[in-house]
Structure formats: structure tokens, C-alpha cells
Amino acid sequence: MTSPSPSLAAATAPSRPALARSGSPRFDLYSGIHKAMRSFMAETLVRVGRIDVADAADRGQALVQLEQLLAFCADHLRHENTFVHTAIEARQPGGAAKVAEEHVEHGESIAALREEAAALQAAPEYAAAALALRLYRHLALFVAENLQHMHIEETVHNALLWQHFTDAELAELHGRLLASLAPEDKQTAARWMLPASTPAERAAMIAGMKAELPPEALLGVMVMLRPHLDTAGWAKLANAAGVSTQIGA
Numbered sequence: 001m002t003s004p005s006p007s008l009a010a011a012t013a014p015s016r017p018a019l020a021r022s023g024s025p026r027f028d029l030y031s032g033i034h035k036a037m038r039s040f041m042a043e044t045l046v047r048v049g050r051i052d053v054a055d056a057a058d059r060g061q062a063l064v065q066l067e068q069l070l071a072f073c074a075d076h077l078r079h080e081n082t083f084v085h086t087a088i089e090a091r092q093p094g095g096a097a098k099v100a101e102e103h104v105e106h107g108e109s110i111a112a113l114r115e116e117a118a119a120l121q122a123a124p125e126y127a128a129a130a131l132a133l134r135l136y137r138h139l140a141l142f143v144a145e146n147l148q149h150m151h152i153e154e155t156v157h158n159a160l161l162w163q164h165f166t167d168a169e170l171a172e173l174h175g176r177l178l179a180s181l182a183p184e185d186k187q188t189a190a191r192w193m194l195p196a197s198t199p200a201e202r203a204a205m206i207a208g209m210k211a212e213l214p215p216e217a218l219l220g221v222m223v224m225l226r227p228h229l230d231t232a233g234w235a236k237l238a239n240a241a242g243v244s245t246q247i248g249a
């Protein structure tokens, strides 16, 4: 359903992390949101693989989660095309062409998966098991393609961004992207990004939210996140946010 990706060996060739002159890591537009995507994709793939087609509620809930994932993927493509590719092309014409082609294919795959999901939703029970297995396999191929694609973005595209842009420019670009998001888009991104990140990364993200959000909105984010963190992870995040570990209990 998508074109072959660069070989895994090439995609996983050792690379040194890029450092700014100060010795700190360069600004990485991709890594946080891609952790969210990998987590959302992996959980949804497993969820679709265990659908009980005889249980209408279970079938429906799994397909709602799949649609949320596909909408998240479609939005992500648009954000990368609008903000990141435009920036790369402005300073290195053609630099984003290969990845942009893959984005077109991903859009086609998303449309095909939506059609298969609609067919499964409407199918009588006797036909549903075969449709569910077909959807699961095609979603697995979509996830596989995306895992390789994201690696290329985090290596090849980041190298271009770091070559042509300062960290201040990348932070400004990232700020414009975030400002384009609706509140519910930010909520979905936080739902998947924070649990998929390290405690240090979570602490940095929650500090950013604390600086931006009214206290009650920050508490709302924390309550939303709690069920998705283990006990130790929750305690570290509550400590970083300066809130009680008891909220949302």
C-alpha cells in the first residue's frame, strides 16, 4: 500500500547526536511528537488486533480509537507539510521532496484504512472477522511504513534543519505550529506525548504548560494524564508540576 522505504540497515546506521556550540542538544522538532505517534500507533494496532467482532460495543470502541489515530496522523502530515517542509524548501529547494512524496502515500493509506474501517463497522457478524483481520494487517503495514518514515525525518530532515536554521529559528517555527492547534488537538497530543516520554522530557513539557495555562487547566491536564502513567512516573510528574500526587485519585 506504500512504496518501499530505505533499508532498515541504512535507516539505523549509527549517528552522533547533534550538539549546539554550547554542548547542549539541538532543538528537535520531531522527537516528542513522534514518540506520541509511535505510542498511539502501537496501542491502536494491538487494540484492532483483539476486536471481538461479535460484541458491537467492542467493535465500535476499537474503530473509534482507530479513527482518532487516523485523524491524528492526517493532522500531523498537514503540520509537517505546512510548517516543516515549507521551511526546509525555503533554504534547500528539493530537500523535503522525498518525504513529501511519502506523505502523499500516507494520505492515500489513511483514506483506504478509513474505508476498511467503515466496511467493518457495517459488516454482519459472519463477514466481520475476515474484515477485522484484513484491517489489522493493513494497519500493521501502515505502522511499519511510518516507523521507517519517522526515522528518516528524525535523521535526514533534522540534519537539514540543523544545517540551515538556528535553534532560535526552530523554536519560533515550533511556536507557530503550536499556535495553529485547536485546544482539543493540544489535549490529544499531550495525552499521547507525555506518557510516551521520559520523566525529564515530561517535566520540561509540563513546565511549559504551567507557564501558559491557568492553574485549573493545568490540573485538568494532570487528571487526564494520570491513568496513563505508572505510580513512579505519576509521582515524578506531579512533583515537576508542583501538584499533589492525590489529584485525580
Ligand SMILES: [Fe+2]
Residues within 6 Å of the ligand: 077, 080, 099, 103, 149, 153
Ligand atoms: Fe512525516
